[in-house]
Amino acid sequence: MIAQTGVSGSELNRATPILARLARLMRDCDMTLAEINPLARLEDGSFVALDAHMEMENEAKPRQGALLEELGIGEQDTREPYEPSEFERNVQAIDSADHRGVIQGKDHGFAGNLGLVIGAGGGSLTLFDAVRNQGGHPANYCEIGGNPSVAKACGLAKSNTRVDIVARGVIKACLELDRDPGETIAIFRIPGAWEEEGEKILRRYGVDYCDRSVSMWEAAGRAVARIQTAAASSSTAPGAAGSAEGS
CATH class of the missing domain: 3.30.470.20 (ATP-grasp fold, B domain)
Known part of the structure; x- marks a missing residue:
């Protein structure tokens, strides 16, 4: 290797x-x-x-x-500085319920305005930097990999990957939560296999899709600009909910 x-x-x-x-x-x-x-x-x-x-x-x-x-580690010591949150316990349950793919989620208590569902650990850190650099604030840490099932990706959204599977998962999650995917997902960018199929699904629901020609930094800028515009145009809502997809 x-x-x-x-x-x-x-x-x-x-x-x-x-x-x-x-x-x-x-x-x-x-x-x-x-x-x-x-x-x-x-x-x-x-x-x-x-x-x-x-x-x-x-x-x-x-x-x-x-x-x-x-x-210096006890048998019951998880080496975590805090007890898992309800969100983290839900993510663990979703991941354990299906062997296909891997999902991880950490609730770091971020007071952010942009939800992130990200493919690959290295990409996660890079996208965090990109969002902050563009003036945005990540609200969470969620990572997927290994082609999780639609139900698994859907479960994560509610609480080198196939783009169409992830697209179906996040769309399904939005619909189950009675949210408009086009309004809820700020931007979707996951280069991978079956990109054309994934793009068709996303376009059908009015989701802004970026292919691999759009850099992570550009996608982060577009997502941040969109939630800032939505927040500025709404005086009654506390903020615009959004999900950014990245690799």
């Missing part, structure tokens, strides 16, 4: 021990996720792990008691 990035020869040899230890960690410590991100290459060709994220199988915690004790 790392060879596909162009790393080869002596540099690949230097990276191999890190990858081997990561694989052993995943296998021996009952991890469901073991990720180094980012893995930095220094000027001398050596590598260093700048950050890592790990998740352990819940049922394995008693077996891994010694490791947890060494790390």
